[in-house]
Amino acid sequence: MDKIKKPKWWDEFTVFAIKGNAMALAVGTIIGAAFSTITKSLTDDIIMPIVSVFIGGVDFSEMKLELPRLFAEKYDDAGNIIKNTLNYGNFISAVINFLILALVVFFIVKGLNKITELGKKKEEEAKAEEPAKEPEPTKEELLLTEIRDLLKEK
Incomplete structure (x- = not known):
């Protein structure tokens, strides 16, 4: 039985989806969504x-601002009039929520950059502390050294 021929891009896609950026993006999205609920609660329940x-x-x-109805009024199941409102208070709350989230992400990125800089600095210091090794002699230099040593012996 012949195998089904895969398109050329399939292997590249599987590497991307399983091993590469897609998994990191998925994890980041899930954590971001969870973190978003925490910041929403922080905003709505503590800060506001x-x-x-x-x-x-x-x-x-x-x-909120109640807007006028241009057409017939609508009623809910209990017979109450459904009001048409512009909920600017919720928008203000969402803006504050965004600012908190952006501030937290800023500090996380700033902290990661600081850690990365410290790691690079330590690597550079370690390289600077290593004594400089003399380069290996070339084949010509080895041959000339042998000739010199043979001449000394004679």
Whole structure:
């Protein structure tokens, strides 16, 4: 039975998807999503209540602007009018959430860069401390040395 011929790009793709960048990207995305929920909770449950104390106890999730209806009103299952609102308080909360996330990522990248710089500096120091080795003599130099030694013996 003949094997099914794989396209040339298939091997390259499998290396990329399984061993390379795709796995790192997937792990980063999963961790980022988990971290995003943590920062959202930090923003909504800790920072925004503290900020609302300084602006008179306003709950950002309650900050909205009711927009007029141009057509017939809509009702929910209980018979209440569904209001059309512009929820700018949620937007403010999302912006603060983004700023916190961006700040944390900035410090992580800054820390990783610092660690990388320290590693490179240690490598350079280790190379500088090694005594410089004399280069190996060439074949011609070895031959000339042998000739010299033979001449000395005579």
